Amino acid sequence: MERFDVIVVGGGVNGTGTARDCAMRGLSVLLLEKQDLGCGASGGSSGMIHGGVRYMLSDRKVTELACRDSGYIQRIVPHLLFRIPFLVPFASKGERARLEERAEWYAFEVYFGAYDQYQPLKRSKPSVRLGAEELYRVEPGLRPGLHGAIAFDEWGIDANRLCLGNALSAETHGARIRTWTEAREVLRRDGRVTGVRWRDALTGEVGEAEAPVVFNASGAWSPAFGRRAGARVPMRPGKGVHLTLDRRWSDYGVLCTAVDGRQMFLMPHENESIVGTTDDDFYGDPDDIEATHDEVQYLLEGAASMVPGVARSRITRAWWGVRTTLHAYGPNEDALSRDHRLLEHAADGAAGLLSIVGGKLASYRAQAEDATDLILSLLGRAPAACHTHEEPLPGGEAPVDVAALASRHGVAEPVAGRIAYRHGARAEEVLRLCDEDPRLRLVLCKGEGILAAEVVHCLRHERVRRLQDLRRRCKLSVGSCGGLDCARPAAQLAARELSWSPEQARAELADLLEAGWRERRAVLDGHQLVQEELLRGVFGGGA
Amino acid sequence: MVGGGMAGAIAALAAREAGASVLLARRGPGGTALSGGAVGVAPDAGAPSTVPFALRLRPMEAARRLAALRPAHPYAIAGVGRLAEALDFAARALPGLLAPFEDRSRFLVTAGGGVAECGLCQRSQVAGDLALARGLVAAVGFRGHLGFDARPWAAAVAGMAAAGAPPSAWAEAELFGGPEEGTLAPHELARALERPGAAEAAGAAVRAVLPAGAAVALLPPVLGLDPAVRVLERLAAAAGVPVAETLADVPSVPGLRLQAALEARLAAAGVELVSGKVELGGWPRRPLLVAGQEREARAVVLASGRFVGGGLVRHGELREALLGLPVEATVGGESGTRLAGRPAPSLTRPERRAPQPLLAAGLRVDAAMRPLGESGQPAHPRLFAAGAVIGGYENAADGTGLGAAILTGYLAGKAAAG
Ligand SMILES: Cc1cc2nc3c(=O)[nH]c(=O)nc-3n(C[C@H](O)[C@H](O)[C@H](O)COP(=O)(O)OP(=O)(O)OC[C@H]3O[C@@H](n4cnc5c(N)ncnc54)[C@H](O)[C@@H]3O)c2cc1C
Ligand SMILES: Cc1cc2nc3c(=O)[nH]c(=O)nc-3n(C[C@H](O)[C@H](O)[C@H](O)COP(=O)(O)OP(=O)(O)OC[C@H]3O[C@@H](n4cnc5c(N)ncnc54)[C@H](O)[C@@H]3O)c2cc1C
Numbered sequence: 001m002e003r004f005d006v007i008v009v010g011g012g013v014n015g016t017g018t019a020r021d022c023a024m025r026g027l028s029v030l031l032l033e034k035q036d037l038g039c040g041a042s043g044g045s046s047g048m049i050h051g052g053v054r055y056m057l058s059d060r061k062v063t064e065l066a067c068r069d070s071g072y073i074q075r076i077v078p079h080l081l082f083r084i085p086f087l088v089p090f091a092s093k094g095e096r097a098r099l100e101e102r103a104e105w106y107a108f109e110v111y112f113g114a115y116d117q118y119q120p121l122k123r124s125k126p127s128v129r130l131g132a133e134e135l136y137r138v139e140p141g142l143r144p145g146l147h148g149a150i151a152f153d154e155w156g157i158d159a160n161r162l163c164l165g166n167a168l169s170a171e172t173h174g175a176r177i178r179t180w181t182e183a184r185e186v187l188r189r190d191g192r193v194t195g196v197r198w199r200d201a202l203t204g205e206v207g208e209a210e211a212p213v214v215f216n217a218s219g220a221w222s223p224a225f226g227r228r229a230g231a232r233v234p235m236r237p238g239k240g241v242h243l244t245l246d247r248r249w250s251d252y253g254v255l256c257t258a259v260d261g262r263q264m265f266l267m268p269h270e271n272e273s274i275v276g277t278t279d280d281d282f283y284g285d286p287d288d289i290e291a292t293h294d295e296v297q298y299l300l301e302g303a304a305s306m307v308p309g310v311a312r313s314r315i316t317r318a319w320w321g322v323r324t325t326l327h328a329y330g331p332n333e334d335a336l337s338r339d340h341r342l343l344e345h346a347a348d349g350a351a352g353l354l355s356i357v358g359g360k361l362a363s364y365r366a367q368a369e370d371a372t373d374l375i376l377s378l379l380g381r382a383p384a385a386c387h388t389h390e391e392p393l394p395g396g397e398a399p400v401d402v403a404a405l406a407s408r409h410g411v412a413e414p415v416a417g418r419i420a421y422r423h424g425a426r427a428e429e430v431l432r433l434c435d436e437d438p439r440l441r442l443v444l445c446k447g448e449g450i451l452a453a454e455v456v457h458c459l460r461h462e463r464v465r466r467l468q469d470l471r472r473r474c475k476l477s478v479g480s481c482g483g484l485d486c487a488r489p490a491a492q493l494a495a496r497e498l499s500w501s502p503e504q505a506r507a508e509l510a511d512l513l514e515a516g517w518r519e520r521r522a523v524l525d526g527h528q529l530v531q532e533e534l535l536r537g538v539f540g541g542g543a
Numbered sequence: 544m545v546g547g548g549m550a551g552a553i554a555a556l557a558a559r560e561a562g563a564s565v566l567l568a569r570r571g572p573g574g575t576a577l578s579g580g581a582v583g584v585a586p587d588a589g590a591p592s593t594v595p596f597a598l599r600l601r602p603m604e605a606a607r608r609l610a611a612l613r614p615a616h617p618y619a620i621a622g623v624g625r626l627a628e629a630l631d632f633a634a635r636a637l638p639g640l641l642a643p644f645e646d647r648s649r650f651l652v653t654a655g656g657g658v659a660e661c662g663l664c665q666r667s668q669v670a671g672d673l674a675l676a677r678g679l680v681a682a683v684g685f686r687g688h689l690g691f692d693a694r695p696w697a698a699a700v701a702g703m704a705a706a707g708a709p710p711s712a713w714a715e716a717e718l719f720g721g722p723e724e725g726t727l728a729p730h731e732l733a734r735a736l737e738r739p740g741a742a743e744a745a746g747a748a749v750r751a752v753l754p755a756g757a758a759v760a761l762l763p764p765v766l767g768l769d770p771a772v773r774v775l776e777r778l779a780a781a782a783g784v785p786v787a788e789t790l791a792d793v794p795s796v797p798g799l800r801l802q803a804a805l806e807a808r809l810a811a812a813g814v815e816l817v818s819g820k821v822e823l824g825g826w827p828r829r830p831l832l833v834a835g836q837e838r839e840a841r842a843v844v845l846a847s848g849r850f851v852g853g854g855l856v857r858h859g860e861l862r863e864a865l866l867g868l869p870v871e872a873t874v875g876g877e878s879g880t881r882l883a884g885r886p887a888p889s890l891t892r893p894e895r896r897a898p899q900p901l902l903a904a905g906l907r908v909d910a911a912m913r914p915l916g917e918s919g920q921p922a923h924p925r926l927f928a929a930g931a932v933i934g935g936y937e938n939a940a941d942g943t944g945l946g947a948a949i950l951t952g953y954l955a956g957k958a959a960a961g
Contacts, residue, residue: 293887439688441725443726452689488654492689492695503698509655518893521891524857525857525887529850533849533939534851537574537578537579537851538655
């Protein structure tokens with residue numbers, strides 16, 4: 001039986017972040033993820049490293065923590081972050097703004113003025129007040145009749161690659177990472193947890209691992225995992241759906257008001273736009289979840305109320321995640337605290353089991369630091385200094401000169417740019433593969449800028465066990481084409497690299513396509529439906 | 544004829560044969576040009592891969608059974624009585640491209656390493672028919688290109704061994720060499736193989752890597768766009784064995800070849816070919832508009848395709864694009880135009896590989912190929928429909944797409960001329 005200091009259950013941002021911190025502070029770590037890194041709430045999030053301006057009224061502490069941690073995240077993975085300026089437009093019901101509307105705008109300015117205190121923590125610019133003319137100049141697609149806006153700064157990130165980066169770094173520091181391996185049972189003796197029993201979903205292999213501390217970072221699944229140790233993990237799970245639109249519909253993120261008065265947004269995110277999000281109490285099984293027609297319409301209508309053109313946009317997919325908000329009875333979903341809490345389960349007869357509930361992607365590093373501090377103390381170890389805010393994640397070591405990179409390896413600059421975005425300083429290593437094997441210059445996706453070389457790099461160095469893992473490594477077959485060009489060659493590359501039989505490669509391809517289908521089913525309309533007919537012509541009927 | 548895919552082209556040729564003067568307008572290539580390149584007629588769906596080829600249902604018998612089982616399929620509505628006649632007509636219309644019709648299924652390897660059962664195929668695919676091939680089938684990919692992996696092809700042949708498929712092996716040949724080869728798209732490779740000497744060089748390269756005893760070489764589906772250049776024949780002569788192509792993905796060289804052959808045949812048959820959009824708004828009270836010009840027509844055949852062709856659109860609701868004819872969907876045994884208004888999740892199933900009602904939606908026609916209006920009666924006595932614009936089957940994925948286009952096109956063309 002293998003022994004570790006700590007077993008981390010869950011490969012989301014909390015699990016991978018904590019595994020990294022623990023490993024960097026000298027602990028031996030096993031991380032188990034039942035599917036792939038990032039495939040829970042982390043990959044299903046809005047992908048914003050934001051300061052949480054929304055929480056400022058209720059939870060100023062959350063705002064400050066988030067801003068400070070965003071700054072650290074920028075320092076350690078600069079390549080994965082991109083600025084998203086946001087607009088909060090003001091409308092007036094009449095020709096001239098009434099007194100109370102003016103008061104409301106004033107209140108907003110004061111509010112954002114307060115937020116500005118925290119902005120330098122995350123290297124963001126202070127908010128600005130825009131008049132109507134300036135507003136329509138910067139964002140002409142907005143609906144008519146707006147009187148102005150406040151513009152403020154936030155940051156976006158590829159959350160899947162953030163999880164991956166943490167996992168790879170943890171590995172470099174000695175951690176063991178097992179994906180597609182579920183922690184099935186909690187081993188206990190005399191009121192203490194002693195380890196877990198796991199099962200590898202791909203090979204069927206089962207095994208046990210021992211550790212005095214088990215860290216339950218299984219997100220929406222944590223109540224279920226806790227129950228296996230007799231521990232209660234109270235939370236109020238909330239389902240959140242996003243839509244992806246096929247292109248950038250605006251240069252700014254735009255805050256919109258949904259039909260029920262909730263705040264939502266339309267924002268540019270990498271090459272696309274994202275509309276989000278819903279927030280509804282979720283009582284179901286987090287493994288059995290899809291976007292519904294109602295959710296799609298709700299989001300589209302809300303976004304179109306501020307940017308009317310969006311009503312005609314091409315929705316390429318609808319995707320989801322489950323928030324693990326702290327439990328409270330009474331408030332509606334939006335009003336729930338986004339703070340995080342670490343729960344020890346000694347009183348439940350499971351000493352050594354620790355669960356994390358709540359929190360945000362944007363403060364993951366601080367959450368991991370808290371968790372690691374507590375894990376050290378549960379282990380009776382002396383406190384050790386945390387360095388996760390200083391040491392770069394893989395690829396974050398140095399900035400990349402995209403033009404030089406592209407010309408050095410003879411690839412088109414936009415492609416080199418996308419690869420540098422995803423891999424940072426390691427883009428050099430990716431493109432070097434093209435020099436060794438010119439076939440790897442084959443462009444698998446023009447939209448995302450995916451080269452065969454990048455797929456091979458991911459297969460070799462980024463813990464890919466299933467073809468669908470490439471959805472999260474390099475957006476393979478996630479875009480509007482649904483994998484028409486890229487899915488087959490990627491399956492063939494994976495078969496070569498991972499020694500799959502032709503049958504296995506076909507099964508993996510089918511699984512990849514199934515994942516895309518689940519996200520498109522609710523949004524098949526217009527051009528996306530045309531694309532689906534093409535996809536079915538090529539991949540339908542089993543062939 | 545509105546639409547220049549398989550359905551519109553066959554309808555035009557059938558109407559010409561019946562003595563009509565015919566105009567065919569199309570605004571671009573559709574499903575036909577994107578197809579894998581062989582004509583799916585009626586795969587013997589029930590047969591597992593172990594059933595010997597000799598015991599499989601022939602296409603006509605399989606089509607009869609399919610019609611009995613699936614009342615919404617065009618084979619059921621049109622009847623399959625004239626299916627053989629229609630397929631024979633199509634094969635004779637494109638003698639340089641298609642092999643003759645023989646009411647015998649061809650078992651052809653697909654680009655991804657599956658096996659498709661087809662009722663008619665291109666001459667370039669004949670030698671790869673697993674039911675006929677004898678001796679070792681050598682799947683040969685291109686060493687310099689990652690897009691065509693021969694291993695799955697060889698595995699696909701091996702997977703049909705119990706049915707009587709020959710043994711197989713795989714190899715990789717050096718096509719042109721040179722670093723740019725690996726980044727070419729299929730149609731670019733096809734054009735490159737049409738250059739003087741290229742087919743011979745490729746044939747020699749194939750010969751150099753052929754496993755001992757190879758009786759057939761199965762190659763990527765890029766063997767020239769223009770059949771007149773005879774890439775396949777020249778390559779085979781240099782390779783010293785018969786050569787066949789696999790079926791294709793998108794973009795599909797065999798599909799483009801099929802589309803080009805149809806166009807050439809239409810021109811030769813005296814069909815007036817117009818590039819551009821048809822607008823039918825006021826027809827028959829007002830003349831129809833063909834690429835902006837007013838034209839009179841005694842009869843109109845809608846062969847405008849499914850979503851890819853542009854015959855149907857969905858913007859929140861399913862609609863026939865030219866006349867706004869009612870679209871019918873079938874969900875769990877229930878059919879109707881009312882169902883077509885349902886949200887997408889209600890018209891699809893969670894399993895991708897299940898039949899998907901949304902993608903099987905389309906016009907409902909009577910036995911004379913006249914689309915039905917809201918009342919359930921023909922929308923107009925001289926309006927006909929053919930091909931994928933007709934619903935009741937998932938044309939892109941159920942293995943009957945081009946077969947149904949040929950049957951309905953043939954019948955609609957004859958009816959329109961009558
Ligand atoms: C719609 C939505 C939008 C959001 N937007 C933002 C945002 O823009 N910015 C922000 O800061 N925060 C955002 N959040 C919050 C943020 O995403 C979460 O706080 C964070 O991702 C939680 O990470 P986690 O690691 O705890 O959970 P998860 O990412 O859900 O990870 C849990 C993992 O555990 C695995 N697992 C479960 N059971 C087992 C088992 N038995 N064995 C092994 N593995 C198991 C799961 O497969 C999963 O991968 C959003 C959340 C949602 C839902
Ligand atoms: C990727 C793919 C692969 C396939 N592979 C196969 C296969 O290997 N074997 C098989 O049997 N079937 C296959 N199918 C199915 C088959 O291709 C189609 O069912 C068949 O081609 C439909 O033919 P059609 O003539 O009805 O429509 P299309 O070929 O789609 O033609 C429609 C035509 O209508 C024109 N049009 C539409 N609206 C207008 C307008 N307003 N004015 C003017 N012109 C207009 C379009 O421009 C186009 O020319 C495949 C389908 C797809 C999508």
